[in-house]
Amino acid sequence: MTGSIRSLLHPRTVAVIGASNDPSRIGGRPIEAMLLNSFMGEIYPVNPKYKTVQGLKTYPSISEVPARVDTAIIAVPAALTVEALRDCANAGVQSAIVFSSGFAEVGSSGREAQDAISAIAREQGIRVLGPNCLGSFHAESGWFGTFANAPSMIRLRSGPLGIVSQSGAYGAHVFLASQMRGLGATYWVSTGNEADVSVAEIIQFFASAPEVEIIVAYAEGVQDGPRLKEAFRMARVARKPVIFLKSGRSVAGAEAAATHTASLAGADSIYDALFRQYGVHRARTTEEAVHVAYSCQFGRFPKGRRIGVQTVSGGVGIQLADACEDFGLDVPELPDVAQKQLKELVPFASARNPVDFTAQVLNDPAVMKNAVGIAIEAGGCDAQIVYLSSVPGVQSARVSTLQIFKDIRDRYPDEHISLCFIASEEVTREYEALGYPCFQEPQHAIRSLAALARFHDSFDRPAEKTSFQDTRAAAIPARGPVSEMEAKRILANAGIRVVREVLVNSATEAVEAWRSFGCPVVLKIASADIPHKTEIGGVVLDLNDEGRVFAAYELLRSRASDLVPGARVDGVVVAEMVFGGVEAVAGIVVDPVFGPAVMFGLGGVLIEVLKDVVFRLAPFDAKEARQMIDEIRGRAVLDGVRGGQACDIDALAGALSRLSVFAHRHQGAIASVDINPLIVLPDGVVAVDALIVLREDVLHEA
Amino acid sequence: MTGSIRSLLHPRTVAVIGASNDPSRIGGRPIEAMLLNSFMGEIYPVNPKYKTVQGLKTYPSISEVPARVDTAIIAVPAALTVEALRDCANAGVQSAIVFSSGFAEVGSSGREAQDAISAIAREQGIRVLGPNCLGSFHAESGWFGTFANAPSMIRLRSGPLGIVSQSGAYGAHVFLASQMRGLGATYWVSTGNEADVSVAEIIQFFASAPEVEIIVAYAEGVQDGPRLKEAFRMARVARKPVIFLKSGRSVAGAEAAATHTASLAGADSIYDALFRQYGVHRARTTEEAVHVAYSCQFGRFPKGRRIGVQTVSGGVGIQLADACEDFGLDVPELPDVAQKQLKELVPFASARNPVDFTAQVLNDPAVMKNAVGIAIEAGGCDAQIVYLSSVPGVQSARVSTLQIFKDIRDRYPDEHISLCFIASEEVTREYEALGYPCFQEPQHAIRSLAALARFHDSFDRPAEKTSFQDTRAAAIPARGPVSEMEAKRILANAGIRVVREVLVNSATEAVEAWRSFGCPVVLKIASADIPHKTEIGGVVLDLNDEGRVFAAYELLRSRASDLVPGARVDGVVVAEMVFGGVEAVAGIVVDPVFGPAVMFGLGGVLIEVLKDVVFRLAPFDAKEARQMIDEIRGRAVLDGVRGGQACDIDALAGALSRLSVFAHRHQGAIASVDINPLIVLPDGVVAVDALIVLREDVLHEA
Structure with missing residues (x-):
């Protein structure tokens, strides 16, 4: 039986192979972390040298552990890892985590040991995280199969995020940045060298786990393309946004990827294609990933790209409109009726969109509330962004401003309204509790909104593959090279229109072909051995009289035999000349x-x-x-x-x-x-x- | 005598016209703020209705104030403002601040009153800030000539920043965002409608004020171009970075600018040109402006664009290299000698650049310190970025990691080293105190570094205008239109090579011209009344035989007379045909x-x-x-x-x-x-x- 990913990410029985009393060692740190965080399952330290470790009964070997073990943390040196893993597999352990480095990332010497890990996983069904990884944790159950420092640094906030990263250090960074944004994670997983379990498989698990609502992933390269596609498809069907950080775009970056990682980095433009097709948001920075994920948690994905921008400062409205344009959002002029109503309410307002209420509205909560209401009801937009400068945190305005937005939320419970203001965390939490994504920097609000609109599009696309127009049989020859004419015949059979053309073998036939087309023609040498015809002058354009067609034929034949002596020449192609376009x-x-x-x-x-x-x-x-x-x-x-x-x-x-x-x-x-x-x-x-x-x-x- | 900008921004004697006991009113709030912040100067409330205001002796009119007043806060309704300002001018007040709105921003009705303010300033020499502004403050002296809420919200941190903004609300946002980044401001100024004092003039003041080291400015539009150029020139000579936020790029934005502001928004591409020429950093977001300013305060401007990237995570190194490429920075491969030394020190390191020390070095402070030292000394880069994940904040590593960077700073006091890590504010302050700019998001570190390198270039350019190669007299006719041939003659006189050409008035002359050039020619109809010649088929290309030149001449003459009957035709231009290029x-x-x-x-x-x-x-x-x-x-x-x-x-x-x-x-x-x-x-x-x-x-x- 194959162990489940859940046994790895949310185990109830855990063995620690190479358990240590010293919490600064990798065999000690996970035990200390689980004890401190009241792990809800059982811990079985394994170490023949001790009777107890950190106060827990300790077993001389995994085979003597008196329980079905969900996962084993293998905290032994690289040289002993393969044997320890095999022992675990033999003992029926479901899954294992290998922290040690010294495998494929150090070259061929480590590659062999890593292949052995892969083989054990494949043959015996034990699922393996790593090697060269930082493990995983699930804060709610107190599971800390990691020696990462991050969880010990701050009060953990559990939440809708599932984080998976090939790099442990960077994964920890993403986790901490999310926590600081007030965004909790339920699972955190680092996959390291991926001898068995990959980022793609973790995304699949997240897609099916009800406790995960938003997926953030980091990878340097992916080896199993079909599985990643399937993972993205599953997430889309489950309407879970996937935010992906993929490094390796620049030349310097690509070079480092080749030397750094054991995985094969696919071409970057292919990744772009993949992400776009599967509705995955590719984030360029940690900050962007965190802001988009933060915004997703409020769950209001705008149906379109028309944004109502409302500000208490005209200049900022212009900045926001600029940023909307940068991220592919529209700031349409509001309908006349909306503008008229706004002008009646706030005579000095700029009512087109961006709407500038002017700072005066803040003195009159009823006016502010009604103005936002008009923009929502009569504006015809898909989402709103409201800029409030520092007002929500100003002592004298704090209570009344919050009340305005309580009322607005009550009245428009489904409207996406992002707020931009600068205030303390405490004030921000009050607005978040009402379901408002809050941003200090308006650009983040706008970029996130653009991402949410794309997620909405993606979720609404048919979950199953669309059927494609059937093409006629497009036969492919058994071996190359394929001549140009043959290539076009194949493409024509695939349903792609190609120019009319005829292969001829004499100047007279060329003239006949020209006559039959009844339009200017192009003559081209036809030889599979001459793929780049223009380089030898093998193409003559725009011929429309008998003499020039005749001469061009003779010219092409002699050029081919002079310049590419051994080439097998099929003849000359006479093709209609295409003008314009x-x-x-x-x-x-x-x-x-x-x-x-x-x-x-x-x-x-x-x-x-x-x-x-x-x-x-x-x-x-x-x-x-x-x-x-x-x-x-x-x-x-x-x-x-x-x-x-x-x-x-x-x-x-x-x-x-x-x-x-x-x-x-x-x-x-x-x-x-x-x-x-x-x-x-x-x-x-x-x-x-x-x-x-x-x-x-x-x-x-x- | 004309009042000084200093009297406005850093006054010692302040009158408040329309002083109020109520701190929620604009005539009361500045007084309360100054009292709370122990203003170092004298406050003279003016209000005929009271003997005292907020405990201060109050005067019935400005003329009765028994001191030379540096600045007067005019906190009276718009309708009374002009008169109050005139009283101030007559009383010898140096400068005034007008908060009230209802001037040019509301259209022609307010424009007249604003013009009156401008006239008083111009004629009587009193300098005026506003109207429709939030005033200014100088935290160190306790001067609060503002009714902005921002200063009351947080503990003020004074520092090297001078902030000037046309928009008060947005200026407050920039100020708060800077404060939250730990970056203090000495002056904060909002210029509003700019009836007199403009953003440009404040920048000039900042450029000459020793207490300002970094200038951040926001404008929607500028009216006095030459003054802004001069302000930028002064800042460059003083080696003070200027970071400019200019809104109004997008179509929606530009439309809002036209209705919102009384100032004329220059074309955006002209602003781009201006900023580039004067070495001003144009920031697209508040966040960007704040990060760049933050980075400037450490004062180490890299001499070039070669960046050494050092990380404890290979994948992050790739991300950083990608970001460097995005911002025009190079991540050159390190010299062999540096790579060799690094490999000796840390065998598993990736040493090309980005350098991946691997997380192991953090366990050995001496190795870490030496590795960074090698990269600095043998790497040949202009600046370093070091990524440390969450390590500086990890309890067990906190002291040793800080010591590493103390030692590095001692050894390389002038090297720009930006650090990227995620930790508490307290930890961050320790590294900042050592002169390290610290960033949670590496992209901000890199963008700021790119900005600093550009500032370095700019500061090193000659301060005075370079002399330009003298051009021959390029006479301009007294009136248009200018014919094409005339235009080219003028440009040729200005030193720009133009095609050889001759104006002819017969087909025979055309043929002669062709012969004299000895190369293929172009014939073009020559008429100042036909500026877009190609539209009427007035150009014939690539003529190289007598018959075709002759025929083309006749064709052009007949086309001109047929298609543009009234046009004055000078003849036909015969020009050499330019091939290639x-x-x-x-x-x-x-x-x-x-x-x-x-x-x-x-x-x-x-x-x-x-x-x-x-x-x-x-x-x-x-x-x-x-x-x-x-x-x-x-x-x-x-x-x-x-x-x-x-x-x-x-x-x-x-x-x-x-x-x-x-x-x-x-x-x-x-x-x-x-x-x-x-x-x-x-x-x-x-x-x-x-x-x-x-x-x-x-x-x-x-």
């Missing part, structure tokens, strides 16, 4: 952890200099493709520039979705695909050039 | 507040869709121009894309600088200038098309 680029990459992903970007300087591309894991539907398209910075190009026509976004989204289905179906065969350019026209999209590279390590079924 | 755009705009500014961007999608442009106020030198060029997002295009040659950045910087000198000299005559395209070649730059629009309201000297 916007040059885009689409492609497929296959990530070793997360599988196939589709890339999209616009051609030219946007992709080449600004790296303005976006990814999505395959497969995805056209709705997801639209979001993907909307994420590129150069998005406005597709709306038409300099009086150009708007592009056909529906067709583009459809093509990207079909490409993703193709990528998903043939992920075993494909190494990568480039469609460059993919021309986006006012009516439709058309692939002009395509390159399909097959995996060379497998012989695929056609 | 990168299309850039340069221009001049004249901001009503800050004067002429030069714009630069790259052509195409970068400028049209991404608005990737940058501004600088004119004039500036080539070094500033280089920084300007480096700020565009598409900067890499100029280094050569797809194997293209790198562009001549020196020539581009020189051209932009000369354009700025031209803009500066002719700012009275010019409305705007467009050079589009300005082609940046591998050797030089050349203006291909230019448009100069003159101001129509003045007749200028040629």
Whole structure:
């Protein structure tokens, strides 16, 4: 039988292998912490040298412990760890925690021992946390399977958070920062080298554990992509926000990742795609993660992005509107009726939105309450942010201001209203108790609100995979290389429109092809051995008379034989010339952890200099493709520039979705695909050039 | 005699006009605050109704106060304010503070009264703060010329900060946030509607006041551009960091600015230019402003951008490296010798940079100290960031860890070392006392460090204006419109290379011109009445044979007469065709507040869709121009894309600088200038098309 994650995170019977009387040692600290915090279960110290440890009866070996042990803390040196773990497994222990370092993180010498741990877990069903981890704790039951210092530093506040981190030191930081924000955690877990239990599996547990409402995770790299996807899917179905801290973006950072961690860091843009697709909030800083989690605990996720901003200072209103724009929120002008009512109530107010009540309203609680009420009722927004400067903490205004917001909460129990003010913790707690997220820095309020709106979108998406438009059989050859024409035939079969083209083997045939198309054509050398045709002048554009078509054919043949002597040349492709539209680029990459992903970007300087591309894991539907398209910075190009026509976004989204289905179906065969350019026209999209590279390590079924 | 700003901000004799016994009234609150805080000067309440106010002898009118009054608090209704101010001026009062609202901020009805205040200040020399302001305070002397609540809320900490804000409510927020960060302010000033004293003038005062070391300012808009520039210049000469919060970036924000404030909001990109040129840090949030100011107070401004990152957690090191990249800091690989020494000391350390000491070093203070020492001495970086998780606050490690950093400080007294850890305020204060800026969130440490490095650059720039390369007389016509050829002649005289071109009046002359150039040419219709030539097909490109040049001439003449019948046509311009290079755009705009500014961007999608442009106020030198060029997002295009040659950045910087000198000299005559395209070649730059629009309201000297 395989031990459960619950036995690891919330055990009732705990053994400590290598138990120590000295609370400064790793075999002593967990015992001291559990005794101090009145652990609700049983502790069985194991150490052949002692009869008792810290006053507890101690056993010479795990096999002599007279109970079914949920988890064993293995506090012995690295060299003895594997044997101790095997003893635990043999004794029927459900799970174990290995603190020791000296495993995969130190290179091949430790890798072998770590592999042995993995094998024991796999073969005997004992679940293992670590090695090289700080363990876990569950404050409410007094369970402290950790030698982290954090829990001893402050009064623990239990709460809706589940925290999981590969790094113990950083996980402790996240925990303390949450506590200082008044946000309690129920579980805290550090996974270290992940010989067995991974961050993904802990997220799965959190997703199903009713006591966890909000999930915060930190990872440097993930090895089991499908499990992480499944964990995110489960959290979404359970309507639990996941806030993820993932390091390793910069060049310096990536280099450190390669030397630091035993896990494989997937490409960062793939992680971005994953997080967006599964509605996970990627936090860039600890502070951001904590503020978003804090805001989530109040449970009012706005249905949309229209924000009513109300302030007692016009200048701050402008700052807040700026910040809303930065985070993709709208501050729409309020309807005339709302503005009229506000002006009647507060004649000097600026009523458009941001609304500036002016500081005067604070002298008259009834006016303030009514003004906020008008903005909520007649404003047509999805959430409110109210800036109060330092007023809630001012002695003379404290009681009346709190009463205003009590009344507002009674009247609008479901409205999301974030408050921004600067006051003592005591004052802040009073407003929090009424269900108001409170922020000293308005930007945090706004960023959190934006995150909550995205969570709302994500929770409302269908939980099960949407069905994808069926594509015709897109046969893949058994081996590469794949010629350009073949690549386009394959993509056409996958439902992506490609340019009309014909392979010809004489100048006369080329002229015939041109005639049959009835429009200007392009001639291109066709050879799987010449993937980058332009480099040898293998493409001639915009030919529309017999003589030039004829000459171009002869030119291309002679260039190919002169410049790439050994190349197998299939002939020359005559293709219709596509005029107008916007040059885009689409492609497929296959990530070793997360599988196939589709890339999209616009051609030219946007992709080449600004790296303005976006990814999505395959497969995805056209709705997801639209979001993907909307994420590129150069998005406005597709709306038409300099009086150009708007592009056909529906067709583009459809093509990207079909490409993703193709990528998903043939992920075993494909190494990568480039469609460059993919021309986006006012009516439709058309692939002009395509390159399909097959995996060379497998012989695929056609 | 004109009253001094010091009389306003640090008065010794204070009158309160409309003094009240009731501390909740604006005529009572300042008196109560001064009495409670043992104001070091004399208070003279003025109110004909009372003999005493709050226990102080009270005078029936300002003229009867038996002292030279530094400042008078005018706490009377708006309608009585002008008269009260005039009485003060007549009585020889140096300065006055007007709290009342109901002036320019409510529209034309209040504008008149505000103009009267301005006139009294101008004509009689009394300096006026407000109206519609919260006043000012100077905690050390117990001066509270304010009815803000903030000072009464917490124990005031005096310190190196000077805070000035147009908005009183927001200024109070900044003050409280600073106090909570442990950062004291010496002066706090709110300027309100600025009938007389402006934010700029307060910054000038702060720049010259020895008790102010760091300046934080908030403004929604500024009316006196030259004074603000001079204030920034003075602060730079005094080596005082200026941190500026300027609202009004977003569309919603800008709309609110127009209705909210009586001041004119300059275009935001012009403010960006101003701040960059004068080395002012533009903070986007209160929090950012406070963290940067906090970091400045330790006074160690790094000489460069190379940062040594040292952590006890590899994953956090990666996060820190990512954040450094985001803020333009480098995390260079440490020299081999440093890596070797670190590896000898801590075998499992990751020594490249970010350096991961691993948590083990914390068990051995000597190792930790030496490891940090190696990174400092052999690392060749300009500053250090050390991440310590929660260690400094852990009871068992608290004393030893503090001792490590005492020793490090003793050994490297001048090194900037920011610490990141999470612990109680008490623990944090111990490290601050040793001169370490301490941050809970590493991102704030890094952003602040980047700001400090920029301040260092700025302080080290020559204090006086650099002299600019003299340009030849670039005559400006007395009246517009200016034809394209004329525009280019003017720019050529200003030292900017333009394409060779000739104005011709017959097809034969056109052909002759083509022959004389000996290269492909462009023909363009020349008419000041047709500024946008391409719209009527008035440009024909790449002509290189007699017949086509001849035909193009005839075509352009007939198009002009057909499509713009009344246009005065000067002829046709034959210009050399420029091949290759990168299309850039340069221009001049004249901001009503800050004067002429030069714009630069790259052509195409970068400028049209991404608005990737940058501004600088004119004039500036080539070094500033280089920084300007480096700020565009598409900067890499100029280094050569797809194997293209790198562009001549020196020539581009020189051209932009000369354009700025031209803009500066002719700012009275010019409305705007467009050079589009300005082609940046591998050797030089050349203006291909230019448009100069003159101001129509003045007749200028040629």
